[in-house]
Amino acid sequence: MKEKSKKLRATNRSSRDGFSAVLFLSPTMIIFSMFIIMPVLFSFYLSFHNWNMFSSQRDFVGLANYIHMLQSPDFWRVLKNTLVYTLGTVPLSMAVALAVALVLNKKIIGKKFLRTAYFTPVIVSSVAAAVIWRWVFDPNFGLLNHVFRLVGLPTINWLNEPTAAMIALIIMGVWKSLGFNMVLYLAGLQGIPEQYYEAAEMDGAKSHAKFWHITLPLLGPTTFFIMIMSVINSFQVFDIVYVLTQGGPLGATKVLVYYLYENAFKLFNMGYASATAYILFAIVFALTLLQVRYMRSKVHYTV
Amino acid sequence: MEKRVKNRVAKSVLLHVVIYTGAFLTLAPFLWMVLTSFKGINEILTYPPTWWPKEFRFENYVNAFQAASFGRFYLNTFIIAIACTLGQLVTCSMAAFAFARLRFRGRDALFLLFLGTMMIPGQVTMIPTFIILYWFGWIDSYQALIVPGLASAFGTFLLRQFFLTIPRELEDAAYIDGCSRFGVLWRIILPLSKPALATLAIFIFMYFFNDFLWPLIVVNSEEMRTVQLGLAIFRDRYVTQWDLLMAGSVTSTLPILIVFFFAQKYFIQGITLSGLKE
Numbered sequence: 084m085k086e087k088s089k090k091l092r093a094t095n096r097s098s099r100d101g102f103s104a105v106l107f108l109s110p111t112m113i114i115f116s117m118f119i120i121m122p123v124l125f126s127f128y129l130s131f132h133n134w135n136m137f138s139s140q141r142d143f144v145g146l147a148n149y150i151h152m153l154q155s156p157d158f159w160r161v162l163k164n165t166l167v168y169t170l171g172t173v174p175l176s177m178a179v180a181l182a183v184a185l186v187l188n189k190k191i192i193g194k195k196f197l198r199t200a201y202f203t204p205v206i207v208s209s210v211a212a213a214v215i216w217r218w219v220f221d222p223n224f225g226l227l228n229h230v231f232r233l234v235g236l237p238t239i240n241w242l243n244e245p246t247a248a249m250i251a252l253i254i255m256g257v258w259k260s261l262g263f264n265m266v267l268y269l270a271g272l273q274g275i276p277e278q279y280y281e282a283a284e285m286d287g288a289k290s291h292a293k294f295w296h297i298t299l300p301l302l303g304p305t306t307f308f309i310m311i312m313s314v315i316n317s318f319q320v321f322d323i324v325y326v327l328t329q330g331g332p333l334g335a336t337k338v339l340v341y342y343l344y345e346n347a348f349k350l351f352n353m354g355y356a357s358a359t360a361y362i363l364f365a366i367v368f369a370l371t372l373l374q375v376r377y378m379r380s381k382v383h384y385t386v
Numbered sequence: 387m388e389k390r391v392k393n394r395v396a397k398s399v400l401l402h403v404v405i406y407t408g409a410f411l412t413l414a415p416f417l418w419m420v421l422t423s424f425k426g427i428n429e430i431l432t433y434p435p436t437w438w439p440k441e442f443r444f445e446n447y448v449n450a451f452q453a454a455s456f457g458r459f460y461l462n463t464f465i466i467a468i469a470c471t472l473g474q475l476v477t478c479s480m481a482a483f484a485f486a487r488l489r490f491r492g493r494d495a496l497f498l499l500f501l502g503t504m505m506i507p508g509q510v511t512m513i514p515t516f517i518i519l520y521w522f523g524w525i526d527s528y529q530a531l532i533v534p535g536l537a538s539a540f541g542t543f544l545l546r547q548f549f550l551t552i553p554r555e556l557e558d559a560a561y562i563d564g565c566s567r568f569g570v571l572w573r574i575i576l577p578l579s580k581p582a583l584a585t586l587a588i589f590i591f592m593y594f595f596n597d598f599l600w601p602l603i604v605v606n607s608e609e610m611r612t613v614q615l616g617l618a619i620f621r622d623r624y625v626t627q628w629d630l631l632m633a634g635s636v637t638s639t640l641p642i643l644i645v646f647f648f649a650q651k652y653f654i655q656g657i658t659l660s661g662l663k664e
Contacts, residue, residue: 100488103567107484108496110477114537119503122514129514136517179408186405190398193406199650200409203416206646206653208596210614211635214621215419218628226418229435258412263657270658319507322598326618340509340599347513348603360510371505 129357136353148358158359160334161342164249168338169317171253172260177309179257180264185298187265188272198269202262209259213326216255217242220327245335248328252336255323260316264309271305272298304378311374315367339363416639423447423632430628443629450633453624458609459616465528466612467594470535474590475583478541483571485542486549487557497546504539508599516603530604531612535594541586544656548582549575585656588649595642613638 130148134141152158183201187194204212219226220241228238241251279297288296299306321340324330330337330345339359347356422430424442451457484490485497515534516525524530557570565573576583601615611619617638624630646653 104490122511125514
């Protein structure tokens, strides 16, 4: 009898779940449909139109925005800059992050302090960080050129020469992203069972052999995850470009999102900017799919 | 045998030297910023540069606050960051509860769609959101800076994963005692989820404190500027006034550094929680 009433209540509960779900989900759903779902569709629609957002005239132009973009040397240059930034930042940041994580995983004095130190740039706003770095890169009074003079290297006009400005941006990008990757690597390293190393030691493996044959392969999923995340993030870089170089000199550091920002909010080419946004979306989407696929094939790699 | 021990010590010393040098290099720009912020402009613009200021000029901070209304920017930033943090804690925990505990048709599909929105770059929704807010007449207002940030897929996901680890027995007992679903969330799930909520709160707060692109787009007037936007515009105006710029930078990084040092544990937990647990 008691069992029955319990069961009755249980079914009663699940039948009312639907109503509750609507209630519980509605705040999020309202915000999402207004500021994510609708904008995504609207943006797609806009990418086939010419519109400055203030006029009542909104012309359908078909694929013209996309064609114009793919034919524009500006777009390709911006894409190339973004790629250079990505290729310059991601591998370097990952390699250093892994090295730091490996050291911090050993017997080191002051681990907590070190972890905090390396992580600090991650939490500081890109704007403030870029203001500081402008000062570090200052050709006359900056810290970097001072060091260059001390060791007898020629000084560099960091932010006013196209190649140097890109290098400066990459240096700052590495500095800013390193700590984040380090934390992920540390977590990955802690997931490797100690027995593997013990077994290898019994077989007489040297430390570099242990690194290449145990650590690195077992960090595979972590590495792949960090790589995809980092590539996605560097394709979306904006803040540090805005403050450090404003896309200059001569457009040498103008990246995809900066280009999008200019087109949308300086020139009000809403259609063209939306098309650019969709290209970015396609790139990010492809990278995410790659990540999901890899995860599916590798989930059971670790024990 | 002794040689091996010596070798090991030498290696360990070397590791320490390298890792501490790296840490110093990472922190050097901050140290230099703080020290520069106290120097007079004449001392800043001399070569070779000095590390330790000859005299500590606290006036730089006063001057920076007079040159731009950082006080106001702070107020704005705190209003926005706190509103979004509280708002998201409410919306995300409600949605997370629905996904973790309630049984309704299409739940898994909806959740997948939810996760899918996480891979939409903000730049895709940015333009139409701006246009929608413009139609609402919300440009240059708190609403524009707060309302789109009142929900997030990331937060919902994070909390859902945490809720799933809480045993159901407690809730069953509560339901039998006639507790409502909201009561269960409020009295049982949330008190047990304090670490996850703290992690999420810190993430959201830091995000909105540091956010730059969105305020750059929707803010026009000086009195609506956030700290980051204020600093960027300050930089444009006082390009070579390094004393003021450094004082401004210190001012705009200090609170977040303090929050971080005290709440580090939660922050790092959050990254590993969201990053590696699939």
